[in-house]
Amino acid sequence: MAKQQKEVRDLQEGGYVVIDDAACKINAYSTAKPGKHGSAKARIEARGVFDDKKRSLSQPVDAKIWVPIIERKQGQVVSVSGDDMQVMDLETYETLTMRIPEDVDVEPDDNIEYLEMEGQRKIV
């Protein structure tokens, strides 16, 4: 997985983080105060970008953590066939096949935005 290292304190809601080897989008971030003898901790609640599974972690704010490198791309639907669609990447003009999500309705010539990481793709 393409990733870079950050400190937990640098994360924010709407950003991405790796939890249990899965790329996740952060939907809640809360911090606890340290008092005199503790260290400030952060709790992150996130959802898997590609598997939609809920995950959380709780770590000191100065702990190192991996952030996945996810590309946001533009594409155009070329054709639709059953549950799959052919999409042309508008940057490279490469054509690829993607599964149509259940809650998305697409037609040929529609422009879509999708996330890509190491061959995994998801429409946003």
Next chain:
Amino acid sequence: MFPGATADREDANFVVVGAPLDASTTFEPGTRFGPRRIRTFAETFDDYDVRTGQYFTELGVHDEGDVYAWDDVTAYLEFLEGTLRDVVWDDAVPLAIGGEHTISAAGVRAVEPEVFVCLDAHLDLRDAYDGNPQSHACVTRRILEEESVEEAIVLGARTGSEEEWERAAEADVTVVPPEEVADFSFGDRLEDREGYLSVDIDGADPAYAPGTGTMEPFGLEPREMRDVVREVAPHATGFDVVEVNDRDDGQAASLAGKLLREFVFSHADAR
């Protein structure tokens, strides 16, 4: 560590979380010492429960320690809620020990129950107290605003402002006065519904639990509280005991720790 809470976190069926919040106590403070007192005065209890034939140490109870409290109550509740939600996501039952009653809001938000059952001397239905909607005097009202919560059943309540009694008269609140608790029947109100049980120790008569911030005479007998806990525990997926302070010789903390254990024994026995 709560005595007998010897399970590892990954094996836990129940997780004790201390929440020593002491920000809005309106008369005598000291709830910041509640978790410590409850753990201390639970040391004398036997591992074996003769009623259910169970050993506490065999029921998978883990003590997570305290979530250190600071004075930004909104931020604290958010962090505490997350800590308790982690317990829920691990398919365990959170057992929060307060701390002031305000912490129940975090427990309810983590568990998302349909029924909020509460032992309490007070209605806690004010919209705000001294301008503070996060006050411990408002917690039941805040909880009723949660999307999942359909109703609140408050047992042992015997005091409130006129505004609170008006709110209590609405269909989503049931108030059972102390003298009616022993004969009160939940009927089928807990069947097939997820419950959350909150024990405010001041529900007990002050003679039994003087170590609490706002004592209210004419209260519940400990055995009446015990029986309510035993009845509700099988239907509850979250529990807390709150409002214990350090201003007695351990009576309030002892009762709180015993009721927590009763919850665990009864919940585990019904599985």
